[in-house]
Amino acid sequence: MNLIIQSTLKTLQKSQVLLNHLSNKQLSDASVSPYYSSIGSHIRHILDFYDCIFNKNETNNTVDLTARSRNKAIECDCDCAKDYLNSIIEKLSSASFNINDTVFVIDDLGLGKTEIRYTNGSLFAQANSHTIHHYAIINYIFDSLGITINDDSFGYNPTTPKQASS
Numbered sequence: 546m547n548l549i550i551q552s553t554l555k556t557l558q559k560s561q562v563l564l565n566h567l568s569n570k571q572l573s574d575a576s577v578s579p580y581y582s583s584i585g586s587h588i589r590h591i592l593d594f595y596d597c598i599f600n601k602n603e604t605n606n607t608v609d610l611t612a613r614s615r616n617k618a619i620e621c622d623c624d625c626a627k628d629y630l631n632s633i634i635e636k637l638s639s640a641s642f643n644i645n646d647t648v649f650v651i652d653d654l655g656l657g658k659t660e661i662r663y664t665n666g667s668l669f670a671q672a673n674s675h676t677i678h679h680y681a682i683i684n685y686i687f688d689s690l691g692i693t694i695n696d697d698s699f700g701y702n703p704t705t706p707k708q709a710s711s
Contacts, residue, residue, distance in 0.1 A: 547644055547666075549644060549666050549669045549670055549673070550637055550638075550640060550669065552673055553637060553669055553672065553673045553676075554634060554637055554638065556673050556676050556677060556680075557630065557633065557634055557637070557676065559680060559696065559699055560588055560591070560592075560626075560630050560676075561627070561630060561634075562694070562696070563584070563683070563694060563699075564588070564623050564626050564627050564630065565627075566694065567584065567623055567692070568623070569621055569622055569623055571584065571690065571692060572584050572585040572588075572620070572621060572622070572623055572626065573585050573620055573621035574686075574690060576690075577685070577686050577689040577690065580682075582682070582686075583620055583621075583686070584683050584686055584687075585619065585620035585621055585626060586620045587679045587682055587683050587686075588619065588620075588626050588630075588679075588683075589615070589616065589617075589619040589620050589626070589629075590613075590679060591675070591676045591679050592619065592626075592629050592630060592633050593613035593614055593615060594610065594613070594672050594675055594676075595633045595636075595637070595672055596613070596614055596629075596633065597609060597610050597612060597613060598668060598669070598672060599633075599636050600612070601648065605649070606647070606648055606649055607648070607649045607650070607651055607660070608648055608649070608650050608651070608668065609650075609651040610650060610651060610652045611651060611652060611653050611658060612651075616629070642665045643665065644664060644665050644666030644669075645664055645665070645666065646664060646665050647662060647663070647664060648663050648664070648665055648668060649661070649662060649663070650662075650663045650668060674702070677700065677701070677702050680699055680700040681700035681701070682700075683699075683700065684699060684700035
């Protein structure tokens with residue numbers, strides 16, 4: 546298994562840990578300003594990104610990142626979210642692809658859909674960074690809701706400088 550997939554699996558394991566420690570009420574709580582999004586909506590969004598990758602159109606070698614499933618049940622039911630997460634982890638664990646192969650990614654960067662040439666490796670690296678970015682937002686929600694997790698690296702990119710202890 547290549548390093549990109551190993552890193553992605555390690556990152557996604559953090560979703561498993563938090564889903565095992567949240568109630569459905571905490572998962573779906575959308576009371577935190579300014580965006581009023583829930584932990585569950587961010588988890589669903591993260592997993593939808595990967596789902597899009599695995600729903601690649603083999604005929605024209607495209608991944609449409611705008612074609613997300615957006616299953617609302619994942620946002621409010623920890624068991625449903627765990628099932629979705631486990632299906633993504635299983636697909637990642639058994640994925641067989643060349644990281645240097647080209648894939649065409651459809652995304653909307655703000656001016657409508659556009660097609661971008663990627664490699665498989667760059668697409669999975671983007672998915673991993675995207676996940677960490679959403680973990681950072683989830684961390685803000687945790688703080689506002691008074692939820693504590695015992696993971697000092699949750700929501701931090703591995704390249705983020707560590708603060709010196711006082």
